[in-house]
Amino acid sequence: MQGDVQLDAKGLACPMPIVKTKKAMDSLQEGQILEVLATDKGSKADLAAWADSVGHQFIGTIEEGNLLKHYIRKCSNESIEEKPFEHTVSIDELQSLESGVILDVREEVEYAFGHIKGAKSIPLGELENRINEINKDLEIYVVCRTGKRSDFAAKKLAANGFKKVFNVVPGITAWKGNLSKKL
Amino acid sequence: MSNKVAIIASNGGVFDAYKVFNIATAAAATEKEVAIFFTFEGLNLIHKQAMHALPLPEGKEHIAEGFAKANVPSIPQLVEMAQELGVKFIGCQMTMDVMGLTKDDFIDGIEVGGAVTFLEFAKDASPTLTF
Numbered sequence: 535m536q537g538d539v540q541l542d543a544k545g546l547a548c549p550m551p552i553v554k555t556k557k558a559m560d561s562l563q564e565g566q567i568l569e570v571l572a573t574d575k576g577s578k579a580d581l582a583a584w585a586d587s588v589g590h591q592f593i594g595t596i597e598e599g600n601l602l603k604h605y606i607r608k609c610s611n612e613s614i615e616e617k618p619f620e621h622t623v624s625i626d627e628l629q630s631l632e633s634g635v636i637l638d639v640r641e642e643v644e645y646a647f648g649h650i651k652g653a654k655s656i657p658l659g660e661l662e663n664r665i666n667e668i669n670k671d672l673e674i675y676v677v678c679r680t681g682k683r684s685d686f687a688a689k690k691l692a693a694n695g696f697k698k699v700f701n702v703v704p705g706i707t708a709w710k711g712n713l714s715k716k717l
Numbered sequence: 718m719s720n721k722v723a724i725i726a727s728n729g730g731v732f733d734a735y736k737v738f739n740i741a742t743a744a745a746a747t748e749k750e751v752a753i754f755f756t757f758e759g760l761n762l763i764h765k766q767a768m769h770a771l772p773l774p775e776g777k778e779h780i781a782e783g784f785a786k787a788n789v790p791s792i793p794q795l796v797e798m799a800q801e802l803g804v805k806f807i808g809c810q811m812t813m814d815v816m817g818l819t820k821d822d823f824i825d826g827i828e829v830g831g832a833v834t835f836l837e838f839a840k841d842a843s844p845t846l847t848f
Contacts, residue, residue, distance in 0.1 A: 547789045549743040553798055556746035580743075587747050 537569030594647040634673030648713035677702040723839035729758030731771040738795035745802035754835035756809035
């Protein structure tokens with residue numbers, strides 16, 4: 535599993551992992567994921583707190599022996615679409631879904647750290663190329679973290695002839711059920 | 718929520734320096750506006766020569782090894798990093814006068830001011846820390 539950009543902070547002590555992460559993050563585009571490799575045990579709590587404080591999304595940490603791999607997604611004040619996709623369902627309705635497909639358009643790393651069981655993963659950026667993987671005859675429930683990326687994705691699907699598309703609001707952040715991992 | 722962190726550095730040991738500059742760089746990296754007021758022995762932390770040889774507390778000299786082993790950045794490195802991240806350094810005019818020091822004895826890029834200069838910055842800072 536890889537981020538869009540990787541930062542090697544191995545062997546560095548506090549506060550260097552934070553300082554390096556801040557600098558690296560400045561060069562990322564909104565929505566990209568930074569993968570920070572660190573050996574400082576304190577970086578686990580520190581990076582999560584840092585991301586929270588500056589408004590980025592801390593996705594999670596994988597530990598491999600002494601090596602810590604942290605994943606952080608760059609966020610800014612995402613522009614709100616003027617006219618949201620008209621067909622929506624509440625995230626709670628996915629609890630009792632009988633048919634259709636849950637399409638998770640978050641990044642692969644976010645999906646890996648926790649997704650709704652059975653959901654299909656196609657990151658928003660890959661949707662155009664992989665649109666044929668989705669069955670047009672089924673109901674498509676598009677989900678992301680907060681409902682913004684899925685709004686884009688739902689519009690894209692509708693523009694490509696999908697008839698039964700729903701944007702799931704608000705998104706995984708409000709999901710009350712269990713999340714599956716794929717690490 | 719305040720976006721400012723104000724720090725008073727009034728001691729001149731290597732431990733003091735790490736406390737001051739670690740907090741300062743971490744805060745600056747977290748997009749806080751940071752100012753450090755260096756007063757009395759704290760001025761050693763930004764003194765051109767003294768900052769390279771700050772003393773460890775008596776009886777704790779062996780800890781120098783621990784610093785090297787943990788790969789902790791040196792004080793001059795942390796100072797450079799702090800300045801690069803926009804941390805403001807204010808040297809205390811009164812202490813400098815008492816000790817016969819001038820702005821040229823210190824690293825580049827510092828401001829010199831009195832207590833009020835710092836207080837003005839610190840009035841709406843949260844937290845304000847003293848080391």
